[in-house]
């Protein structure tokens with residue numbers, strides 16, 4: 264389904280980066296219009312969109328807005344018409360970018376933000392000769408744009424506070440992390456850091472110290488893991504011991520302070536060095552196509568990001584904040600009709616929930632259903648605050664049925680019927696849907712416990728009252744198909760066989 268009142272973005276230049284922007288905007292519910300001078304751009308963007316649909320929505324534990332409409336336009340003016348955000352991602356050539364801004368500004372509204380993906384140019388260079396220079400800012404993303412949250416923002420004197428606020432809120436809206444530079448500088452922050460590492464890596468190959476695979480291992484088995492979660496300064500602060508950063512900076516012989524670097528000299532990219540690096544890279548990674556490497560990269564990034572999410576740290580903290588912001592689910596019974604099963608979950612299947620068979624693996628069903636139980640308990644008032652006061656429900660028994668395959672990126676929705684709420688016991692029945700297709704069910708018996716004595720006790724009167732209200736309403740619902748089933752045979756057949764041995 265496409266959101267008709269969706270906000271509009273235009274992407275000018277739909278290559279690796281423009282395609283990634285298109286995916287991020289569209290999957291966050293924006294309608295996206297794309298203009299590219301190359302006829303093959305649509306095919307390439309569709310491939311990027313396919314990877315993004317499988318990987319991006321599952322970063323969050325709640326459902327994203329309905330995907331926006333994506334359209335391709337030969338005419339640049341048609342693409343930018345009515346767009347709130349226009350992202351230029353044409354090749355890194357200043358004359359070409361100037362030409363494109365002139366065309367954009369003659370057709371877009373004055374209030375639209377024009378972001379440039381430029382990796383190196385300053386906004387003052389980009390806006391040279393522009394009709395409205397303050398409208399153009401650097402919005403520098405990282406590949407793949409649909410998974411990496413950082414966008415470096417470089418504004419100019421004409422940007423203005425109101426526009427800065429809109430840039431901040433728009434990027435937050437699409438789940439990105441805007442990092443505003445204090446002043447403009449060639450290649451912004453991240454690419455300058457990367458340039459330093461790249462330069463040293465080229466020297467290491469050029470001097471025959473290491474090959475490309477060894478350099479990549481030095482990063483991915485080592486400091487790359489630290490950088491992804493703490494960056495550079497926080498990591499080194501720990502290296503300084505209890506006295507922290509001051510100790511590290513002043514300690515004689517502390518490794519970061521030694522003059523090991525080749526300073527600013529780049530090795531000359533002679534034919535020989537190019538050949539050495541390219542053939543080492545072929546030996547290292549040539550068995551994988553670029554498309555395979557992109558899939559591997561996306562799956563690894565999703566695992567890392569979701570891991571950081573459980574730690575509520577770094578990029579994981581941003582994902583959690585976005586979950587809270589976009590979660591539109593009701594928080595209590597008052598906002599719900601009790602005449603049907605209660606909505607207790609809506610989310611995309613994360614890429615790291617897939618198994619070797621290419622579908623959602625068993626234990627993730629329990630995770631999704633467990634989250635639905637938590638959501639149901641929250642609705643009846645057994646939430647974090649209630650648990651902190653000393654009572655909770657423990658799950659005593661679970662029966663899951665896997666009825667149909669579900670793949671990464673699919674939107675799953677769960678609803679919950681209360682089958683029993685008597686004394687200390689509560690029995691719930693969850694159904695998991697992909698669109699109108701029932702893909703799994705789960706039945707759980709839960710027991711109310713006193714967290715001090717760890718023993719089963721009856722729930723207090725106010726919780727019991729809310730449960731009774733749901734139970735009374737749900738008593739009118741038909742018993743769900745599959746409720747009370749034993750493994751391998753539904754309850755009805757079990758009842759028959761309990762009565763006597765099956766004939767034959």
Ligand SMILES: NC(=O)c1ccc[n+]([C@@H]2O[C@H](COP(=O)([O-])OP(=O)(O)OC[C@H]3O[C@@H](n4cnc5c(N)ncnc54)[C@H](O)[C@@H]3O)[C@@H](O)[C@H]2O)c1
Nearest residue numbers: 276277278279280299300301352353354355380381382406
């Ligand atoms: N590749 C990266 O990792 C990366 C990362 C961050 C930023 N960037 C920046 O993003 C920008 C685009 O880089 P890319 O890697 O996506 O390049 P790309 O070559 O993959 O894509 C550029 C696209 O622009 C199209 N194009 C060329 N002229 C055009 C025109 N006049 N109008 C409309 N479309 C036109 C091309 O057909 C192509 O599809 C550059 O400024 C680059 O510095 C790149």
